[in-house]
Amino acid sequence: MKSVSLKHKFKQLNWPMVIFTMLVFSLLIKLGFWQIDRALEKEQRQQHISELSQRQALSLAQVLTLSGLQDGINDLPIQLKGDFVGDKVFLLDNQPNKSRLGYRVYQIIESNGDAILVNLGWVQGSIDRNILPEISPITGQHTITGHVREVEVGIQLQAQNLTNPSWPLRVQQIELDKFSELIGKKLLPFVVYLDKKETIGYIKNWQPIVMPPEKHRAYAFQWFSLALAWISLMVWAAIKMAKKDRSE
Known part of the structure; x- marks a missing residue:
């Protein structure tokens, strides 16, 4: 009976929404790791x-x-x-x-x-x-x-x-x-x-690294936070929907 109940719940899942949720979650995680990689590249440079x-x-x-x-x-x-x-x-x-x-x-x-x-x-x-x-x-x-x-x-x-x-x-x-x-x-x-020490030319404000590694890590933290918030929101929505279905 338990296996039948699990199969029934499995079939009741809103699969398009599940797939969409995981795709967004995966994208946010990927963006976070990409920012970490960029931070490492900047440190090496x-x-x-x-x-x-x-x-x-x-x-x-x-x-x-x-x-x-x-x-x-x-x-x-x-x-x-x-x-x-x-x-x-x-x-x-x-x-x-x-x-x-x-x-x-x-x-x-x-x-x-x-x-x-x-x-x-x-x-x-x-x-x-x-x-x-x-x-x-x-x-x-x-x-x-x-x-x-x-x-x-x-x-x-x-x-x-x-x-x-x-x-x-x-x-x-x-x-x-x-x-x-x-x-x-x-x-x-x-x-x-x-070079900045050169007397000819104009204001020498060029920076070889525009965005420092610390900023990339801050962006990575934001992406990971968004991923956690997104998956938490979707789990909460799924639980709320399940409770609503049981009460009807």
Whole structure:
């Protein structure tokens, strides 16, 4: 009789709701573990950056030699000597700094026949979108130190139209292939971010790690809490529904 009763209860289960409940629960748990993985990745990168900060700056030739390695070249310290191309300035749009919107300023430096895009820092923008900030391009030969960063192109809702450019050129993303076509010369596949101690350039507020590991763990805790709250709510709803059915 007991087995028959269990089979009867088993058949009475609202299986679509059970499946939906478990799918949502599994998704929330997965998001929590994903945030934990991201926290571990950030900790490893922090350690890597700390180790690199103790190293002497590499030459461009040394960086290019290392570019094929599995670990990549992100965050490597570099020293460049070359000539800035003063007539080509890129302004990366929608860049915040202390609750203010502005631009990151990029110029090209040519060193031993290679062209490299350099992040010179941040400048504040105008409320009027038709007004671009006044930029005094860097010209002449300079020796600069900075860190290498490979470009990651994010999701674009609409492709950038860079035909008939006027300089300085406002852009929504750094796309080295398209920039290369504009200047008629192949840019190397990374950007150099100036060190904060450099006197040339603008406000150097770039952070290699935007979201620290602690924040990822906080998000993980939130996802796990939501998973617990969700499964508790659905169990409570199921018990309440069962009691209601028995009373009828």
